[in-house]
Amino acid sequence: MSASVSPSSPLPGGGARPSRRAVLGAAAAVPLAMAGVLSVGAGAAYAADSAYVMGYFTESPNGLGDDYGLHLAVSTDGLQWMPLNQNNPVVVPTAGAAGLRDPFIMRRQDGTFIVIATDLKGTDWSRNSQYIHVWDSADLRTFTGYRLLKLHDMVTHSWAPEAFWDAGRGQYGVIYSSVNSSGHNVIMVNYTTDFRTASEPQVFFDPGYDVIDGNLAVGVNGVNYLYYKRNQALVGARSTTLTPGSFTPFSTPAAQGGTEGPTLVKSLTSGTWYLWGDTYTPNGVFYAWQSNDLAAGTWTAVNQRLYTQPVNSKHCTIATITAAEYTNLVARWGSPAWNRLKSYNYPGRYVRHSGFVGRIDPYPFDPYTDAQWKLVPGLADSAGVSFQSVNYPARYLRHYSYNLRLDENDGTSAFAADATFHRTAGLADSSWASFRSYNFPTRYIRHVDSVLRIDPVSTATELADATFSVGY
Incomplete structure (x- = not known):
């Protein structure tokens, strides 16, 4: 009825x-x-x-x-x-x-x-x-x-x-x-x-x-x-x-x-x-x-x-x-053509760019595409990885004076090296991931006051700062 x-x-x-x-x-x-x-x-x-x-x-x-x-x-x-x-x-x-x-x-x-x-x-x-x-x-x-x-x-x-x-x-x-x-x-x-x-x-x-x-x-x-x-x-x-x-x-x-x-x-x-x-x-x-x-x-x-x-x-x-x-x-x-990276010690925060600066910020935010990345073969070494922006596909995360920012690929070998990282087992948790700089191999991507940079890491806090999950 x-x-x-x-x-x-x-x-x-x-x-x-x-x-x-x-x-x-x-x-x-x-x-x-x-x-x-x-x-x-x-x-x-x-x-x-x-x-x-x-x-x-x-x-x-x-x-x-x-x-x-x-x-x-x-x-x-x-x-x-x-x-x-x-x-x-x-x-x-x-x-x-x-x-x-x-x-x-x-x-x-x-x-x-x-x-x-x-x-x-x-x-x-x-x-x-x-x-x-x-x-x-x-x-x-x-x-x-x-x-x-x-x-x-x-x-x-x-x-x-x-x-x-x-x-x-x-x-x-x-x-x-x-x-x-x-x-x-x-x-x-x-x-x-x-x-x-x-x-x-x-x-x-x-x-x-x-x-x-x-x-x-x-x-x-x-x-x-x-x-x-x-x-x-x-x-x-x-x-x-x-x-x-x-x-x-x-x-x-x-x-x-x-x-x-x-x-x-x-x-x-x-x-x-x-x-x-x-x-x-x-x-x-x-x-x-x-x-x-x-x-x-x-x-x-x-x-x-x-x-x-x-x-x-x-x-x-x-x-x-x-x-x-x-x-x-x-x-x-189909599975996503992109990934998101989550912070280990601030798991409510994700890697993003804002004003072309690399950061971790609390989810959610707009533009949400700022936190979507294509992990492509490293520009300087195909065994490594480079982070290509989804909403600015001509731009990649690279370090400049040790700070990470989103820059347009100028085709130079210097840019390629700055934008290439080697993925390793997570420094704070081996089931997660960490990313070592290609041209500064003693330095890893980490966050400091929510801003991303490459630094040497040794303390428990620094190891946690340099650990991320690669997911969706």
Whole structure:
């Protein structure tokens, strides 16, 4: 039955509503009741799953990286992410607002994928939509059956939709944030078998105060966990059933600044659970927490050295995939033609140029392309490496009076030597990287007061200053 709520519904959503900035979005998924399937919380995993796919949209501080289509990234460990399609969208909605936020990817009971998302382009939080975007996909390489799914007739929004399989009902539930008759956001639910029509909406979770961004982990030792945003933090509730109204808050908050968009993911190789959230202060930084016991409701922050989000990514969804699906996604969409370099001792900072000076600065920033580099064979020695700017491709990082700056290649042997470095095992961590000057081989690239230069290094601080990760 299609959703239908009369104007006299007890859920009108009228009056002043909180701004989206005060309430933004999330992402997750839920397990399948199917032979050979593992419950991993946010997402359904086949026993053969060994990798992860992330969906997201993009925004950057000054809007240069804003894109409201579906973006994909992949990971083998669920922590270090590689964006696909050069961090461009793989599919873009054409109906409704012709843009999406808060995408969600779930593997359905038949092994194919469903993608749903908020119908909103940009940040006009006053725009209400009773619909969500929907795509079918066999493999996340092609997207078919694009449509809008109507969830209600209320004059309010349908933010951050996510889906789960309710085995007791034999239907999928679609949860989303909307406004109730008291004027605060609650988590609603509709039920569907085909993501084409849906039942009438019900209140799924209303603790009596404003909550958004519901994210479910289903059937974890007989308990279902719902994480959501409350008061700029991520908080959990739990229930032994999936019955609307049955969830009870229990956890301690997890937050780093104003945090939203919770995403629960269980490691495929250990008992560790990760809780992802992103912030709007500063804009769009992902943080991660970990726990070995969901029932405890307590979380420990993960060191930022251990994870790297796709550039400009916002409000992610994470699902598990097989090794073959990982390989096929990379073959279809391609790996980035550029890299980013992250500081070891300031892992929230990335190597960039600003005013043609080499620096490390806190992520995010615009122009975000200032931090994208093509690592090409060394101009003076092909066994080395040179750093070619993506947004100024005629320019390379080179040292001049030991300071690093972005200069145009003049074709001289002196420039080539100044712009060539030898990559070595990281001086502070051998799994990272350090870069030794070609023509001053006792000196390494390091940062001093956020500015890059080449220096001799010996102390623990200097070794850490000279260590970077090469990722995306």
